Amino acid sequence: MKNGNLRSNIHPGDAVAIILKKDQATGALTFGRVADILTNSPNHPHGIKVRLTDGSVGRVKEIY
Helix, strand or coil: CECCCEHHHCCCCCEEEEEEHHHCCCCCEEEEEEEEECCCCCECCCCCEEEECCCCEEEEEEEC
């Protein structure tokens, strides 16, 4: 499993698990495919922020 903290590991179309802002307290993950990468920096300690094809926005926790 690749590291979701590095932008270079994430590409549009990748299957990922993200954590939504509203789910940060519970840790519930949302699954989908990356539509857009929103974080511009090469890495982020909490995960790269992405938008999924269904419109959900969150930080990548797992890449499949």
